[in-house]
Amino acid sequence: MAIQEAQELLEGNGTLPAEADIASLLTRLEGIEARLEQLEESPAQDIENQLAMVVFSGELDKAIAAFIIATGAAAMGLEVSMFFTFWGLSLIKKQKQYADKNILEKGFTAMLPGGSQSLNLSQMNFFGAGSRIIRKLMKDHEVASLEELMAMAQEFGVRMVACDMSQELLGIKDEELLDGVEHGGVATFMGDAAQSKASLFI
Amino acid sequence: MAIQEAQELLEGNGTLPAEADIASLLTRLEGIEARLEQLEESPAQDIENQLAMVVFSGELDKAIAAFIIATGAAAMGLEVSMFFTFWGLSLIKKQKQYADKNILEKGFTAMLPGGSQSLNLSQMNFFGAGSRIIRKLMKDHEVASLEELMAMAQEFGVRMVACDMSQELLGIKDEELLDGVEHGGVATFMGDAAQSKASLFI
Amino acid sequence: MAIQEAQELLEGNGTLPAEADIASLLTRLEGIEARLEQLEESPAQDIENQLAMVVFSGELDKAIAAFIIATGAAAMGLEVSMFFTFWGLSLIKKQKQYADKNILEKGFTAMLPGGSQSLNLSQMNFFGAGSRIIRKLMKDHEVASLEELMAMAQEFGVRMVACDMSQELLGIKDEELLDGVEHGGVATFMGDAAQSKASLFI
DSSP states (O other), rough: HHHHOOOOOHHTTTTOOOOOOOHHHHHHHHHHHHHHHHHHHHHGGOOEEEEEEOOOOBHHHHHHHHHHHHHHHOOOOOOOEEEGGGGGGGGBBOOOOOOOOOHHHHHHHHHSSGGGGBBBBBSSSSGGHHHHHHHHHHHHTOOOOOHHHHHHHEEEEEEEEEEHHHHHHHHHOOOBBBBOOOTOOOOHHHHHHTTTTEEOOO | HHHHHHHHHHHHTTOOTTTOHHHHHHHHHHHHHHHHHHHHHGOOOOOOOOEEEOOOOOOHHHHHHHHHHHHHHHTTOOOEEEEGGGGGGGBOOOOOTTTOOOOOHHHHHHHSSSSGGGGSSSOOOOOGGGHHHHHHHHHHHTOOOOHHHHHHHTTTTTTTEEHHHHHTTTTOOOGBBBOOOEOOHHHHHHHHHOOSSSEEEE | HHHHHHHHHHHTTTOOOOOOOOOHHHHHHHHHHHHHHHHSSSSGGOOOOOOOEEOOOOOOHHHHHHHHHHHHHTTOOOEEEEEEOOGGGGGGGOOOOTTOHHHHHHHHHHHHSSSSOOOOOOSSSSSGGGHHHHHHHHHHHTTHHHHHHHHHHHTTEEEEEHHHHHHHTTTGGGGGOOTTEEEEEEEHHHHHHTTTEEEOOO
16 A cells, blocks of 8 residues: 555664665765766776876887887787987987988987987997897897887877977987877976876886 | 654665664674775775886987977876986076086086086987977977976976985086976885876986 | 555655656666666776786886885785886895806896895995995984885785796896795786886886
């Protein structure tokens, strides 16, 4: 019967606590929704499954470390973005170009590596012998070469961004850079870093 | 009529599911509140819109990178803190002081840069020529100089902390440091880093 | 009386808003639970009170910085993991071993430091004089030595992981490494980094 049912529903067969009137339920709900909103708007909610890297160094050993971390993270399902700045731009060069450059820019072009193949080690380089030894060791131990790691990174969809400002300062032309490289500034990096689980400066 | 109304409310015009008695509603609410509490107390809730940096290196190119990132992040609305340690203290020096120092401290004072103006490049420095070239290039391309970036950082309220321990080890006096620099230790940095969206070691 | 009570409960003594029938309450609850679930499954919820570091450099000054940060963070209650790769493996060596190594590996063994005691400074090393001066200064100022910091790190339960691949490339035997060091790869580091509040590449 209706009355009986209503009573039972309201009282939950006698287990209903005294405070359980609907008005207090509504207040409780409002409190809950306010707390939810606060959580949803908290800075933590910007975090995504991402990794952001600044690649500042232009040395072979650090380049290998950067791309092993990048491909490893991408293989684990993280979205990875690499921001190449200053000497790090050497990693993503495919060639040297002297045309349309002033004397200073030609000097940088001559002195800086023309791509990943000509990077030096940060220590024990011995005029290139160290780099060759590390590359030979990687081959002997069946570790992917830097160039293979870079190709993997591109296949995995790792975002590779060249720093506009560094490119301008060092006089590096877009045609000198690998295909598929994006262009951006510090805001591009910080945008990625601010929603990343980890950020590294290499 | 009252009975009719109660019945209708409870049954939601016949759409009310069977489990919808108030006791079960209360249980559900308790579950929700427990989950909310867990979310509110999770480590992620410590994250704020912050960026924390250790500036360990005392070289011009890394200093420029550090302050471009710092000012860029601050312009995007992030709170930024920079922790200057070891060679990084050279960036925030305003002068050299030899008085009240022992022989070792005087040696460090003589050999380390006396401020941002005398920093070297991490590579291709060529006894200072590289630094001068980079500074000239920044001017030619209308990029703010390191000193302008540092002034902007201070205007933007970037927190600049000198590492107490490094200052003591290298015998750097407070009077040698820029005005407005705070003092702190590793706990100062980790406190900031633990609530930052990104942390960088430069 | 039952009818009276039901009516009062439902109407909350006349303060009950019009939308407050139970069916709409249930819809609201479902919405709340869906939002909760989304928060609980957000990437941010992977964050723990952790700090992850890549120690790539094998220099005394960076080693000191790494272990001061590691022990400081551990003292503040963070779980810390350090991933030693490339030159960073020198920090966690306890001895050199030449047996069972090929000529290249013997060369690396000869040229790389045999442990934390023989690390050089990244600048102003002056053939080891710089390292000795920094160590003397730390002693004079009653700062824990690198070896004491490392022992503290181990006591605090800091996770120390040797990079498998680097160990293989540089031909470093397990017996050359400190006791208690784990072995792992980039996935070990990224696993830690992805749930850390801060990640550093040193």
